[in-house]
Amino acid sequence: MSIGIPVERMDGRAKVTGTAPYAYEHQVADPLYLHLIQSTIARGQVTAIDVAAAEALPGVAAVLTHHTAPRLAPDAPAEFRALQSGEIVHHGQVIAGVVAESPHIARHAAGLVRVTYDARPHDVRLRADHPDLYTPDMVAIGAPADSATGDTHAALASAPFRIDQTYTTSAMFHSPIEPHATTAIWADDLTVYEASQGVHDFTALLAQALGFPADRIRVIAPHVGGAFGSKGLARPHAVLAALASRMTGGRAVKVALTRRQMFALTNHRPATVQRVQLGADADGRLTALVHDAILSTARYEEYVEWVATSSRNMYATPNRRTTHRAVRLDVQMPAPMRAPGEAQGHFATESAMDELATAIGMDPIELRIRNEPSADADTGLPWSSRNLVECLRLGAQRFGWAGRGRRREGDWLIGTGVAAATLPTWFKLISVAYGPSHAAVEHVGNGRYLVSTGASDAGTGARTALSQIAADALSVPLSDVDLELGDNALPRAMLAAGSMGTMVWGSAIVAAAGEFRRLHGTDPRPGARAEGAMTGNPHTERVTIDSFHAVFAEAAVHAETGEIRVPRLLGVFDIGRVVNPRTARSQLIGGMTMGLSMALHESAAVDQHVGAVVNNDFAGYHIATHADVADIDAVWLDKPDPYANEMGIRPAGENGVIGVAAAVANAVNHATGVRIRDLPITPDKLVVSRFAR
Amino acid sequence: MKPFEYVRADDATQAVAMVAERPNARFLGGGTNLVDHMKLGLVEPELLVDVTALPFNRVEPLPDGGVRIGAAVRNSDLAANPLVRQNYPVLAAALLSGASGQLRNLATTGGNLVQRTRCPYFQTLYTPCNKREPGSGCSAITGHNREHAILGASQACVATHPSDMAVALTALGATVRVLGPAGERVVPIGELNRLPGDEPHQDTTLNHGELITAVDLPALPLAKRSAYYKVRDRASYAFAQVSAAIAVDIHSGVVRDVRVALGGVAHKPWRAHRAEALLRGAPATEDVFRAAADAELAEAKPLSDNGFKVPMVRNTLVSVLRRLAREH
Amino acid sequence: MTRTNPVLADIAIHVDGDKRQLSVDTRTTLLDALRDQLGVTSPKKGCDHGQCGACTVLLDGRRVVSCLALAVANDGAEIVTAQGLADGDDLHPVQQAFLDRDGLQCGYCTPGQVCSAVGMLREVQEGWPSHVTGDLAAPVELTDEEIRERMSGNLCRCGAYANIVAAIREAAE
Known part of the structure; x- marks a missing residue:
């Protein structure tokens, strides 16, 4: 068996030496360099664009504007229709591009382009009392915007214990360390080296936008420097790199976004304002749960994230209401970012649960256990396997939860907090959005097998885990398996989404291996090959297949300055079987680190006058550093889910993110008595809270 | 970035002459601020005169017991210097709280002093900013101003000086040696950086073509008991929300002498003269520390997003003074 | 009078033990010289402003961010990247x-x-x-x-x- 063994990351050697090539780094002959020019208004029209000085600069090969860029398919998603008109729908939108012999010349020329605008009033700020709040038809995952059972008004009115609080989260940015980048060569056919978390989905979108046959587009992405949801789409820079190559006689064109451009062109996690009302009896049983979410979307393209959907089945209660209301703002469209919706939603609900526990005077773990549901209240289906209570109990034991007392060490006030969480498995993405995923198995001779799928590994360890799955499915040692991914010449596979990659692609490999053995037996000839596919999960009609976890945090707050540290973080995960304990643990602690970063650091500073995010670099938009992450650990129950797939595995990575912000907020409250309901939890909020009393 | 000429200077007088005669020439030190700004399009020099090879790379004791720091000394070397660690721990601590190891290995003493504000509106070409484009207005006053000044600001500019090192040098009362076309002059550190007034585009009192060659630290025995405390949004690699550099001499429970400077609160490193005056000769008690902090903050004018800096400065001052008093 | 043509300078740098001679636009950072001109892509560009550290190399033995160091100012320098830290198949x-x-x-x-x-x-x-x-x-x-x-x-x-x-x-x- 290879599954379950902590195999070393297969691309590790190439990565520690820096020789694994990323999109910008593939060596091509005589490349040109594209630099994008962005709108400096948030809404309106480009009325004039003077490119004469730029075009005259020696070394400039082409300047693309909405006047000169080739036409793209009118039905392509708005995100890709770069330079098709002078209309401005968000600050930082691409309004031109310069192609030149060197990056310096391209940037210099870009600075010589003069743009005149007709600006219209814009609105970029989410407010709970916004006059244009509306009810979306659905939330982006395809669920209804609202749900209601029982009588929440009456239940809240008569509840002995009641919590009614509002929690806010700002826009956040994926911020992979590798900027989005493309190297495009469009001679006869089109070859694209792309920072993409899904080569086939990217190909389809690019083909649609360019009006060029998908089978004449080769997309190669063996290594991706972090994605977190931001590298799932075909973006303006990729479309324009392709067009620029075509316009310059098929020369290779390279483009990499600047870090600042990433804050305008690669989407974001939407801001939210969430009101949570809880009613409970003296035993801590929830008599009502109301979760009303307000969130931002873009005026030009709707994306309404699912922030309150997990409140439909996380806890048992007879009276429940969840709603989503959105506001169309003049911003770039939001899009999924690692644990979309769940990350913001759980911050609100799991903070509220902690507030309720305090109000009742009950241990917060016990409160959660009392409200453990016997079935999925949203669908009425039983759980495939739900072991949240075990996560809480095991975590409590490992963390040393019992007798949790706040304490003071020198200047630091120390407390602990807990949060529980769930991550749904979005099997419906396969049926409604991305289609089946395929894999192929080929015997290359001498007992060696080449397994191929158009999957992606943006750091998840998929390359390694899928090799292990293949080895077991073929009943061969891992050393006999070579695995290829990240290339659209390989069998079609869905992008990495919903933490489902290893699960979905793994199922396709299992199917391919089974088909291979059926066709070719155990002593195949060299060149023998078979394909298999993962087309969906037949059990989803009968059971709900979700993941669960509990997070424990210790927080230290400086009594004078309000500085916050998190000395300890422990996550306990119910995620089915784990294929590779080494890479899975990295995924989970990595997600927890992002959750910690969300709790303490991440916030877009939106300037309403400018119409843009103004802390748009890594000095302004903080993410956690080494020094912010101390003792952090992840463990799991290792209970295979018999309904999830042949391997018994469930989505893993995103679980890490979800519960952390609430656990930290709850620990900060335990340490100081101050409740922060607005992320991130920064010293300014605590220093004022403490000394305003 | 526009094309520019590059010259590596091997003679300070020639370097000064080269820059002085061309309005669009700049000295290049470690480059950590200038190259950053050139990429952002904030400055577009035609000529860079590299001064890192000039013989200003030593830290040496002065006859009066002070120390001379060459302007080309890298931040990391200065922080690791035994003289500095022994006699001026506040300076080593301030340096080590700034930037990252990789940046400190590049950044120079002279360059650190003339680094420019991190105000996002200054660093963005499309937003009004009186510092970048005189007369265009200040975007921060009505915009995002959480990181901005609470002391000594003007209607024209509310930016802060980003340096940690300079806060320590201000507390220590360093002097800055400057070489210009007309020769050498000496500028007290408190007179190097300016308050914004109506001319926020003038960060310093240096004239074009003047080159910082050294920083002199006075002999200051009380600096052996000194500390730097920096409050920031994450545990490392972040600019200060508020910082304090303090050196104090306490004898028999009475403050004999004290130096206090604040960072993150003003357009220049802020020497807290009022707090010092109140502390000097007073008993080293919590009440006195608090009164001193309140005196310094009496004229603080917080903006829409940074009212928290008032309690943060007060608490930081009190807590560092308390700690230093305890160590006596 | 603003220049339009790049100013070029000939430099020699040692990269992972090899002496490399090249002509650089004065605007070129050490990072871009390595990545775009010499094809040494081990140092990465994450922010290009000294705010992420992905471009860290050892310059004359010391760690620095290569995105803020101009190539022209480092003529004669000794640069070691992560690629050069390994000795063939033997990792550091x-x-x-x-x-x-x-x-x-x-x-x-x-x-x-x-x-x-x-x-x-x-x-x-x-x-x-x-x-x-x-x-x-x-x-x-x-x-x-x-x-x-x-x-x-x-x-x-x-x-x-x-x-x-x-x-x-x-x-x-």
Whole structure:
């Protein structure tokens, strides 16, 4: 068996030496360099664009504007229709591009382009009392915007214990360390080296936008420097790199976004304002749960994230209401970012649960256990396997939860907090959005097998885990398996989404291996090959297949300055079987680190006058550093889910993110008595809270 | 970035002459601020005169017991210097709280002093900013101003000086040696950086073509008991929300002498003269520390997003003074 | 009169042990010279403004961000990238420890983390204090807290920090 063994990351050697090539780094002959020019208004029209000085600069090969860029398919998603008109729908939108012999010349020329605008009033700020709040038809995952059972008004009115609080989260940015980048060569056919978390989905979108046959587009992405949801789409820079190559006689064109451009062109996690009302009896049983979410979307393209959907089945209660209301703002469209919706939603609900526990005077773990549901209240289906209570109990034991007392060490006030969480498995993405995923198995001779799928590994360890799955499915040692991914010449596979990659692609490999053995037996000839596919999960009609976890945090707050540290973080995960304990643990602690970063650091500073995010670099938009992450650990129950797939595995990575912000907020409250309901939890909020009393 | 000429200077007088005669020439030190700004399009020099090879790379004791720091000394070397660690721990601590190891290995003493504000509106070409484009207005006053000044600001500019090192040098009362076309002059550190007034585009009192060659630290025995405390949004690699550099001499429970400077609160490193005056000769008690902090903050004018800096400065001052008093 | 044509300068730098001669536009950073002109893509561009550390190399033995160093100002310099730290198939002990401890995920910040760790360990050996060193006058002890503080100039968005610290501790022992 290879599954379950902590195999070393297969691309590790190439990565520690820096020789694994990323999109910008593939060596091509005589490349040109594209630099994008962005709108400096948030809404309106480009009325004039003077490119004469730029075009005259020696070394400039082409300047693309909405006047000169080739036409793209009118039905392509708005995100890709770069330079098709002078209309401005968000600050930082691409309004031109310069192609030149060197990056310096391209940037210099870009600075010589003069743009005149007709600006219209814009609105970029989410407010709970916004006059244009509306009810979306659905939330982006395809669920209804609202749900209601029982009588929440009456239940809240008569509840002995009641919590009614509002929690806010700002826009956040994926911020992979590798900027989005493309190297495009469009001679006869089109070859694209792309920072993409899904080569086939990217190909389809690019083909649609360019009006060029998908089978004449080769997309190669063996290594991706972090994605977190931001590298799932075909973006303006990729479309324009392709067009620029075509316009310059098929020369290779390279483009990499600047870090600042990433804050305008690669989407974001939407801001939210969430009101949570809880009613409970003296035993801590929830008599009502109301979760009303307000969130931002873009005026030009709707994306309404699912922030309150997990409140439909996380806890048992007879009276429940969840709603989503959105506001169309003049911003770039939001899009999924690692644990979309769940990350913001759980911050609100799991903070509220902690507030309720305090109000009742009950241990917060016990409160959660009392409200453990016997079935999925949203669908009425039983759980495939739900072991949240075990996560809480095991975590409590490992963390040393019992007798949790706040304490003071020198200047630091120390407390602990807990949060529980769930991550749904979005099997419906396969049926409604991305289609089946395929894999192929080929015997290359001498007992060696080449397994191929158009999957992606943006750091998840998929390359390694899928090799292990293949080895077991073929009943061969891992050393006999070579695995290829990240290339659209390989069998079609869905992008990495919903933490489902290893699960979905793994199922396709299992199917391919089974088909291979059926066709070719155990002593195949060299060149023998078979394909298999993962087309969906037949059990989803009968059971709900979700993941669960509990997070424990210790927080230290400086009594004078309000500085916050998190000395300890422990996550306990119910995620089915784990294929590779080494890479899975990295995924989970990595997600927890992002959750910690969300709790303490991440916030877009939106300037309403400018119409843009103004802390748009890594000095302004903080993410956690080494020094912010101390003792952090992840463990799991290792209970295979018999309904999830042949391997018994469930989505893993995103679980890490979800519960952390609430656990930290709850620990900060335990340490100081101050409740922060607005992320991130920064010293300014605590220093004022403490000394305003 | 526009094309520019590059010259590596091997003679300070020639370097000064080269820059002085061309309005669009700049000295290049470690480059950590200038190259950053050139990429952002904030400055577009035609000529860079590299001064890192000039013989200003030593830290040496002065006859009066002070120390001379060459302007080309890298931040990391200065922080690791035994003289500095022994006699001026506040300076080593301030340096080590700034930037990252990789940046400190590049950044120079002279360059650190003339680094420019991190105000996002200054660093963005499309937003009004009186510092970048005189007369265009200040975007921060009505915009995002959480990181901005609470002391000594003007209607024209509310930016802060980003340096940690300079806060320590201000507390220590360093002097800055400057070489210009007309020769050498000496500028007290408190007179190097300016308050914004109506001319926020003038960060310093240096004239074009003047080159910082050294920083002199006075002999200051009380600096052996000194500390730097920096409050920031994450545990490392972040600019200060508020910082304090303090050196104090306490004898028999009475403050004999004290130096206090604040960072993150003003357009220049802020020497807290009022707090010092109140502390000097007073008993080293919590009440006195608090009164001193309140005196310094009496004229603080917080903006829409940074009212928290008032309690943060007060608490930081009190807590560092308390700690230093305890160590006596 | 504003220049329109690039100003070129001939320089020679040693990269991972090889002497490389090239003509650079004065605007070229060391990072761009390595990546775009010499095809040495081990140092990564993550922010281009000294705010992430992905471009960290050893310059004359010291760790620096190569994105803020101009190539023309480093004529004659000795540069070692993560690629050059390995001797063929033999990884540097820090690299091996990164593999053993899974101190990486997407791999994009990794070469910078590796170079930074190597440079940092030399700084510790030289007795340089850090922000978290309690007594600035005393010898430095390499605790996890010291490693974390000294490595904070290298951002990792995948969140491999805990494993990177474990790797560096292991390599230092």
